[in-house]
Amino acid sequence: MLLTISGLTKSYSTAEGPIAVLKGIDLQLQAGETVALTGESGSGKSTLLHLVGGLDQPDAGRIIVNDRDIATLADAERALYRRHEVGLVFQQFNLIPSLDVAANIAFHARLAGRQEPEWERQLVEKLGLTALLNRYPEQLSGGQQQRVAIARSLAVRPPLILADEPTGNLDEATGDAVLDLMLSLSGEAGSALLLVTHSMRLAGKLDRQIMLRAGRIGG
Amino acid sequence: MKRVALWALLSHWRHRPLQFLTLLLGISLATALWSGVQAINAEARASYARAASVLEQGDLIQLLPQPGRQITVADYVSLRRAGWVVSPVIEGGYRFGEARIRLIGIDPLSMPREGRAFEISGGNDISSFMGAEGELVVSAATAAKLDGKTDIPLKIAAEVPNDAAFTDIAVADRLLQRNGSIDRIVVAPSQQLDVSDLQEAAPWAVLRSPSEKPDVAQLTDSFHLNLTAFGFLAFVVGLFIVYSTIGLSFEQRRSTFRTLRSLGVSLQSLIVLLMLELAVFGLVAGLLGVTIGYLLASTLLPGVAATLQGLYGASVSGSLALRPEWWGAGLAMALAGTACASAQNLWQVKQLPILSAAQPRAWAGLSARVLRAQVVCGLLLLVLSAVLAFAGTGLVVGFAVLGALLLGAALLLPPLMSGFLKLAESCAGGAVTQWFWADTRVQLPGLSLALMALLLALSANIGVGTMVSSFRLTFIGWLDQRLAAELYVTARDEDEAARLRQWLDGRHVTVLPIWSTEGQVLGRQVEIYGVADDATYRDHWPLIRGNQDVWDAIASGNSALVNEQFWRQGEVDIGQELELPGGWKVKVVGVYSDYGNPNGQVIVDVTALAQHYPDIPKLRYGLRAAPAVAADLQRQLMDEFGLPDGNVLDQASVKQRSREVFDQTFTVTGALNVLTLAVAGFAMFASLLTLSGRRLPQLAPVWAMGMRRRDLALLEVVRTLLLWSATFVAAIPLGLVLAWVLLSIINVEAFGWKLPMHVFPLDWLWLGLVALGAALLSVLLPVKRLATVHPADLLRIFANER
Numbered sequence A: 001m002l003l004t005i006s007g008l009t010k011s012y013s014t015a016e017g018p019i020a021v022l023k024g025i026d027l028q029l030q031a032g033e034t035v036a037l038t039g040e041s042g043s044g045k046s047t048l049l050h051l052v053g054g055l056d057q058p059d060a061g062r063i064i065v066n067d068r069d070i071a072t073l074a075d076a077e078r079a080l081y082r083r084h085e086v087g088l089v090f091q092q093f094n095l096i097p098s099l100d101v102a103a104n105i106a107f108h109a110r111l112a113g114r115q116e117p118e119w120e121r122q123l124v125e126k127l128g129l130t131a132l133l134n135r136y137p138e139q140l141s142g143g144q145q146q147r148v149a150i151a152r153s154l155a156v157r158p159p160l161i162l163a164d165e166p167t168g169n170l171d172e173a174t175g176d177a178v179l180d181l182m183l184s185l186s187g188e189a190g191s192a193l194l195l196v197t198h199s200m201r202l203a204g205k206l207d208r209q210i211m212l213r214a215g216r217i218g219g
Numbered sequence B: 001m002k003r004v005a006l007w008a009l010l011s012h013w014r015h016r017p018l019q020f021l022t023l024l025l026g027i028s029l030a031t032a033l034w035s036g037v038q039a040i041n042a043e044a045r046a047s048y049a050r051a052a053s054v055l056e057q058g059d060l061i062q063l064l065p066q067p068g069r070q071i072t073v074a075d076y077v078s079l080r081r082a083g084w085v086v087s088p089v090i091e092g093g094y095r096f097g098e099a100r101i102r103l104i105g106i107d108p109l110s111m112p113r114e115g116r117a118f119e120i121s122g123g124n125d126i127s128s129f130m131g132a133e134g135e136l137v138v139s140a141a142t143a144a145k146l147d148g149k150t151d152i153p154l155k156i157a158a159e160v161p162n163d164a165a166f167t168d169i170a171v172a173d174r175l176l177q178r179n180g181s182i183d184r185i186v187v188a189p190s191q192q193l194d195v196s197d198l199q200e201a202a203p204w205a206v207l208r209s210p211s212e213k214p215d216v217a218q219l220t221d222s223f224h225l226n227l228t229a230f231g232f233l234a235f236v237v238g239l240f241i242v243y244s245t246i247g248l249s250f251e252q253r254r255s256t257f258r259t260l261r262s263l264g265v266s267l268q269s270l271i272v273l274l275m276l277e278l279a280v281f282g283l284v285a286g287l288l289g290v291t292i293g294y295l296l297a298s299t300l301l302p303g304v305a306a307t308l309q310g311l312y313g314a315s316v317s318g319s320l321a322l323r324p325e326w327w328g329a330g331l332a333m334a335l336a337g338t339a340c341a342s343a344q345n346l347w348q349v350k351q352l353p354i355l356s357a358a359q360p361r362a363w364a365g366l367s368a369r370v371l372r373a374q375v376v377c378g379l380l381l382l383v384l385s386a387v388l389a390f391a392g393t394g395l396v397v398g399f400a401v402l403g404a405l406l407l408g409a410a411l412l413l414p415p416l417m418s419g420f421l422k423l424a425e426s427c428a429g430g431a432v433t434q435w436f437w438a439d440t441r442v443q444l445p446g447l448s449l450a451l452m453a454l455l456l457a458l459s460a461n462i463g464v465g466t467m468v469s470s471f472r473l474t475f476i477g478w479l480d481q482r483l484a485a486e487l488y489v490t491a492r493d494e495d496e497a498a499r500l501r502q503w504l505d506g507r508h509v510t511v512l513p514i515w516s517t518e519g520q521v522l523g524r525q526v527e528i529y530g531v532a533d534d535a536t537y538r539d540h541w542p543l544i545r546g547n548q549d550v551w552d553a554i555a556s557g558n559s560a561l562v563n564e565q566f567w568r569q570g571e572v573d574i575g576q577e578l579e580l581p582g583g584w585k586v587k588v589v590g591v592y593s594d595y596g597n598p599n600g601q602v603i604v605d606v607t608a609l610a611q612h613y614p615d616i617p618k619l620r621y622g623l624r625a626a627p628a629v630a631a632d633l634q635r636q637l638m639d640e641f642g643l644p645d646g647n648v649l650d651q652a653s654v655k656q657r658s659r660e661v662f663d664q665t666f667t668v669t670g671a672l673n674v675l676t677l678a679v680a681g682f683a684m685f686a687s688l689l690t691l692s693g694r695r696l697p698q699l700a701p702v703w704a705m706g707m708r709r710r711d712l713a714l715l716e717v718v719r720t721l722l723l724w725s726a727t728f729v730a731a732i733p734l735g736l737v738l739a740w741v742l743l744s745i746i747n748v749e750a751f752g753w754k755l756p757m758h759v760f761p762l763d764w765l766w767l768g769l770v771a772l773g774a775a776l777l778s779v780l781l782p783v784k785r786l787a788t789v790h791p792a793d794l795l796r797i798f799a800n801e802r
């Protein structure tokens, strides 16, 4: 099992007192599996993804990735975990504004010390980024930016890719195309994919669908 | 509605106290340095004006001699005969023992009421003033100084400035040995005759109208211009802070602006509200600034007063008066500065569309066009500066050279840095280093103003520091040459002086008389000194024109040396014949340096001097003795003659005193230097703080991909240190050029002497360390914020609902 989550809880403290967002999540993901995570806005999807990505810490529960509990790692170890074991694609601001597209795509892989030029070249070609390599993020459209972010996350060949509504800001046709590419390429990379989406139609394209409701995994 | 809107706008500051503080401090500091300098200048000018009106009867029309001519008693009498109501004045420096006093001889009977500095009422007053003994009318402080040094009775009048004495014209004529020559003639305001005919009646004179600036004010103009330039530099540097803080506050309130406008606040009222807000801040901070400026000025004024006394002989009171116009001007400056610094942002608000989602801030790269424009402007300014430096003359041109040089160099800094960063980026090996250089280049636009300010402050520091240290080195070397005698003795009167000469005669001591007088040479008031024919002068005197042979010529009694300032005024040259007072003609054979002296000076043979002017005081002497004997001699002199400490000085203490005066001279400049650097450091802090707010979207992806916040913060520190160091390196050559301009152009114009430049790399190292310390301070808070930023804040970047 690549990922095993059990009894995960998380609450945020606000001015009106603490609000419990995740109230005991149990979830498993196999290597190479693609899973769609759906749920109403505000149901805690992003929160869950961030916890799995080692970007934030849970209140309680365990997140086992490759036999290691991410929840208990120290800050430095969590940074290394993010560097080597997860690829992240967010809704926006994925890219480093000061670097051009080529450098953005290579950045994570170089950071992880795992550069594969041939694989990168393939990703660039298949995602249709060849003509954009020397541009800067601000010179790209939203769809182009997301494709660059996907290329970057795949270039590391991480065991686990976490994508938070990567097509949320795109129109339907572009969104479909981007997701199809993402699925086929993560298959090629051998990465498992946990993808947050609003759209049931898109969710249907993945191996499995789970829904977050009232802080728990629903049917 | 308006009140609600204003409340909404102001609530921004409640959540950002630090930003608020930065803004207020920025305005205050800029205003403080500017108005502090202005306060000093205003006080000095007021002192000159006071002195001019009291001592020089500056409020009245006066007749001065045509260059090269003297006004005689006959000239005066002819005017009186023709029916003019005029009054003669004699004035000059006179030494009563240790005390040097400006002596002003007036004729109380003919002096018009408007020209009298003090009350002379009734026959009693007049008869004592004009009596056989004479009388010196002085201030209380001067009276204390003169106590026991003169037989002439003293009378205290509060109106008379310090270090000056009014006396009857006959007494002044005797003391100053004028033999009937008159310095100027005061014209009474009420005349039977028409003043426009006066020039015709006195073709031998130059008419000076009352409105003209006092001489001292003209003389010291350069010094005040210097201070003003410094104050303005600090003001501009301070405005950089205000500019960047206002920019940030506007950017952060964009959505508030939009909301207000969509709720029906018109664009015009929004802008009016914002201007109101800024005006209130400007006013409050301006008040604070003017207050700080006042405190600053009163701290620095005594030093400035000493400087002006030492350099120009100008007397400035050491305490600061409160002047309403100065407060007004300071506040106006604060408001104008705030307006300047916010104009661009207000303009942007005007252009802001109501709708349109909050755009992610576009990559704020300096567009290539802007950089190219900066390069062109910068180069043009540097060329202009060079052309002016070699083609122009005059003090104003000198300052134009400085201004063009500094501005040009500052404009070139960002494009140069951008170029270097690009190069570094393309050479970088690792992902992080490449990102580091690229990211630094992206920060450059936000920091370029602060970096330019820093460049100005650092190079001003290096330039002025080099100038002062060069000056100091030269000055001390010159002191060593000039103060060759082991002891300096001043007798209290002529009898004592005669006994002293006799007493010294039998001992193994070389006695070098230091006798002098004053008089008009080429229409200027100069000092005339006598020197003995002695090896001391041949070996030590700091000649800058002429060789050893000049001393034989001097000894012959028909030749003279002139000091550098007199020479550089352009009317005296080697080989020229000078006519000294009383028709004594001497040939100029050499020029010597004479730092720290505001006046022209002529040196002739001492025996010839005493022959031509038999009545000069013969009180001061330099004594050459073996060092081992000198200390004994000093004690014996004090025992034998009962001379007070101040009248027998050894070489070391004279030098010490001169050095103190010198160091005092540059305390103001030093203080302003440090303050400007501090303001530049604060500007950097404000910019970094501003940037740190915009940094999160740039840093969040890097963090998500596995960089720790701590490492990112560390890189921020490294970046700041690097940028400061690069600016510092750029400031060194700029500072040296600045020093050259100061030494070779400004000093010659302002003081009349040229100095060799010496370089002090150790001082730079010290400055570099201070700058690095300031850099660390400026980055500390922004970095601490970054290192401890909550992951939730970073994650919010990636979510839609920002």
Ligand SMILES: Nc1ncnc2c1ncn2[C@@H]1O[C@H](COP(=O)(O)OP(=O)(O)O)[C@@H](O)[C@H]1O
Pocket (backbone or CB within 6 Å): A012, A013, A014, A021, A039, A040, A041, A042, A043, A044, A045, A046, A047, A048, B792, B793, B799
């Ligand atoms: N940093 C935070 N502080 C306080 N509340 C938060 C924070 N982040 C998220 N929340 C709240 O937690 C809930 C879940 O948020 P999120 O995980 O973003 O939901 P989703 O991604 O499913 O829309 C929401 O009610 C949101 O307001």
Ligand SMILES: [Mg+2]
Pocket (backbone or CB within 6 Å): A045, A046, A047, A164, B799
């Ligand atoms: Mg979400």
